[in-house]
Amino acid sequence: MLRAPRGTNDILPGAQFRWQDSARWQALEEAIRRISLQYGYQELRPPVFEQTELFARGVGESTDIVQKEMFTLMPRGGEGEEGSTLTLRPEFTAGMVRAYIENGLHNLPQPVKVFTYGPAFRAERPQKGRFRQFHQWDVEVFGAQDPAVDAEVIEIGIALARRLGLEGLEVSLNSIGCPACRPAYRERLRAHFRPYLSELCPDCNRRIDQNPLRLLDCKVDADHPAMRTAPTTVEHLCDECRQHFAALQDHLRALGIPYRVDPKIVRGLDYYTKTVFEVLHPQLGAQSALWGGGRYDGLVEHLGGKPTPGVGFAMGMERMLMVLDEMGIPLPPPPRQDLFFAALGEAARRAALPVVYALRRQGLAVDLDYLGRSLKAQMKYAGRLGARFVAILGESELERGVVVLRDMDQGQQREVPLTAEALAQALAEAMRP
RNA sequence: GUGACCGUAGCUCAGCUGGUUAGAGCGCCAGGCUGUGGCCCUGGAGGUCAUGGGUUCGAAUCCCAUCGGUCACCCCA
Numbered sequence: 090m091l092r093a094p095r096g097t098n099d100i101l102p103g104a105q106f107r108w109q110d111s112a113r114w115q116a117l118e119e120a121i122r123r124i125s126l127q128y129g130y131q132e133l134r135p136p137v138f139e140q141t142e143l144f145a146r147g148v149g150e151s152t153d154i155v156q157k158e159m160f161t162l163m164p165r166g167g168e169g170e171e172g173s174t175l176t177l178r179p180e181f182t183a184g185m186v187r188a189y190i191e192n193g194l195h196n197l198p199q200p201v202k203v204f205t206y207g208p209a210f211r212a213e214r215p216q217k218g219r220f221r222q223f224h225q226w227d228v229e230v231f232g233a234q235d236p237a238v239d240a241e242v243i244e245i246g247i248a249l250a251r252r253l254g255l256e257g258l259e260v261s262l263n264s265i266g267c268p269a270c271r272p273a274y275r276e277r278l279r280a281h282f283r284p285y286l287s288e289l290c291p292d293c294n295r296r297i298d299q300n301p302l303r304l305l306d307c308k309v310d311a312d313h314p315a316m317r318t319a320p321t322t323v324e325h326l327c328d329e330c331r332q333h334f335a336a337l338q339d340h341l342r343a344l345g346i347p348y349r350v351d352p353k354i355v356r357g358l359d360y361y362t363k364t365v366f367e368v369l370h371p372q373l374g375a376q377s378a379l380w381g382g383g384r385y386d387g388l389v390e391h392l393g394g395k396p397t398p399g400v401g402f403a404m405g406m407e408r409m410l411m412v413l414d415e416m417g418i419p420l421p422p423p424p425r426q427d428l429f430f431a432a433l434g435e436a437a438r439r440a441a442l443p444v445v446y447a448l449r450r451q452g453l454a455v456d457l458d459y460l461g462r463s464l465k466a467q468m469k470y471a472g473r474l475g476a477r478f479v480a481i482l483g484e485s486e487l488e489r490g491v492v493v494l495r496d497m498d499q500g501q502q503r504e505v506p507l508t509a510e511a512l513a514q515a516l517a518e519a520m521r522p
Numbered sequence: 523g524u525g526a527c528c529g530u531a532g533c534u535c536a537g538c539u540g541g542u543u544a545g546a547g548c549g550c551c552a553g554g555c556u557g558u559g560g561c562c563c564u565g566g567a568g569g570u571c572a573u574g575g576g577u578u579c580g581a582a583u584c585c586c587a588u589c590g591g592u593c594a595c596c597c598c599a
Contacts, residue, residue, distance in 0.1 A: 090572095092590075095590085095591090105533075105548095105549085152597095153596080153597050153598080154597085154598080157523080157597095158597085158598090180598095180599085209599080211597095211598080211599095213596095213597075213598080214523080214524090214595095214596090215591095215592090216592075216593060216594065216595095217592080217593065217594090218598095218599080219597090219598070219599080220599095223599065224599090225599055226599095292596080306597095356598090358598095367598095367599095374593085374594090375593080375594065375595085376597095376598070376599075378598070378599060379599075380599060381598080381599070402599095403599055404599065405598090405599030406599085407599080408599060409599090431557095431558085433557070462551095463552090463553095463556095463557085464557045464558055465553095465555075465557080465558065465559080466551085466552080466559095467558090467559090468557095468558050468559040468560095469558095469559050469560085470559085471559065472559035472560060473559080473560095476559095479558080479559080481557075481558070483557060484557095485557090493557095493558085495558070495559090497559070497560090500559095502558085
């Protein structure tokens with residue numbers, strides 16, 4: 090049997106599918122759109138694939154994502170054609186930045202606040218909360234260095250979670266400095282760890298040259314004595330970065346968002362400067378980060394744009410839906426069917442069809458039976474659909490030009506003339522509180 | 523890429539130390555109620571017991587391999 094590719098998921102109709110229920114996805118997407126627009130963010134949809142080079146340069150050559158997790162497409166099925174391959178996006182920021190530069194969005198009113206959501210792809214081994222195709226809500230702000238903006242992008246995620254009814258989030262925060270202070274810090278880290286290299290894991294030995302900050306979040310050597318005595322980023326920030334970090338914390342306190350400073354979070358993407366953060370929920374298992382992000386003041390320039398500060402985050406939609414499901418938190422249900430038209434027999438159905446379509450053209454959610462089933466079966470089906478009313482049209486009603494209109498919630502029914510106008514009016518009356 | 527555990531109806535699972543035609547609940551379809559949903563009762567459809575090989579008189583059950591899944595490591599949303 091043909092199966093969905095490893096690490097992908099079907100989004101299906103039906104509450105029994107838990108976090109894969111398409112109604113729950115629609116509710117989350119709706120919440121995302123609403124809160125984004127409410128906070129002044131506009132939608133920017135970049136393509137799902139980009140030139141490979143964008144991710145190599147934007148995410149960072151030394152990252153795991155670029156080195157071993159990208160789905161790179163073979164152009165026209167052929168090998169070769171070096172240098173111009175396409176890659177399914179492994180994250181959103183690089184494409185958002187590319188679109189900002191390419192379309193001259195620095196000419197828009199500043200700062201430029203954009204959001205998007207959709208699938209991203211990483212060739213990882215799947216496990217709970219981690220997939221090869223996964224979905225993110227992405228938020229980015231270009232052109233503002235004010236730490237109040239860092240606070241805003243942290244707050245908007247919290248606000249969404251709160252609006253959905255999710256409690257128990259843990260915000261971790263750190264500052265990893267900027268080109269002014271990080272080089273000196275990096276050297277200090279190298280000097281600190283170099284005497285212990287023989288005792289550290291192979292990855293750390295590699296990282297000390299390429300990206301010494303990553304030594305700090307190494308799980309293998311977490312208990313090594315050198316880790317506890319390691320210099321922290323926040324102790325070595327330049328004045329500007331220190332002030333920025335302090336101001337951000339002031340804002341978070343003012344917003345009533347509890348957080349803790351965690352010197353160990355450095356993030357796996359190369360482009361971050363100053364602020365980095367993650368938001369965790371303990372219910373989730375090993376992949377406990379619901380979302381994460383930070384500031385990337387050098388990235389726009391690095392990708393060929395004018396020097397432009399930026400800050401943003403990406404939230405894992407599967408992870409959000411899984412936590413909501415495990416916490417038993419309901420989401421707004423989709424609108425129910427207004428009317429199910431139960432026509433008995435061929436003549437009745439011929440008479441019913443024009444009425445059904447007329448009601449649909451008026452915008453009512455109306456459905457009918459196509460399997461020629463008994464009234465009982467049609468009633469049962471209408472009940473499963475959650476239809477608010479059922480219109481019953483049998484021989485005797487057809488002769489008299491009426492339908493029996495049954496209120497499925499109240500269990501009451503009455504006769505109504507067999508016209509779209511009469512039915513629409515009867516439904517409007519009955520649904521008025 | 524590494525490790526552990528697991529593959530029996532659409533779903534959740536039972537099937538004892540190998541022993542006739544492989545079961546249940548839910549779901550689906552139909553009937554009980556020849557025109558009225560939810561509750562109840564009855565019946566039906568639906569399975570190459572993941573696949574291939576081996577051991578055996580006999581394998582869903584034991585062994586091996588392959589494929590797939592889950593969880594964890596690494597890393598991340």
